[in-house]
Amino acid sequence: MQEAVFFDTLRQGLWIAVMISAPLLGVALIAGVTIGLFQALTSVQEMTLTFVPKVGAMLIVFWVSMSFMSDALVDFFTQTLVPLIAEI
Template sequence: MPEAVIYDTLREGLWIAVQISAPLLAVALVAGVTIGLFQALTSVQEMTLTFVPKVGAMLVVFWVSMSFMTGTLVSFFTGTLIPLIAEG
């Protein structure tokens, strides 16, 4: 197998990893900044206040975007990796 095919497959796999993780990371960033701003404005320094809402928001986004993540991974495996393995 040529090196170019390996590099292209690796590049595509990394791009898919970025696409799949982007919604969760964006929600974690927005929730963290919002909660941090709320804590700074109210002087409430409770550790569970930062953790629980952020995890809750990430669970909701994960549940909503799970079909997108699964579809993206399945199409990558069936369209790219399995043919490469089969041609061996």
């Protein structure tokens, strides 16, 4: 395998990883900032208040975007990795 093919496949794989993780990380960021702002405004310093809503929001987004994630990974595998493996 040539180096250019290897690095191009690695770049595509990293881009797929960024696309797949972006919805979860975005929701975690928005939920964390919102809850932190709420805690700062109300002076409520409960540790479970930051954890439970953030995990709940991430689970909902994961459930909604699971088909997108699976399709992206399957497409990358079947269209990129399988032909490269078949060449070997």
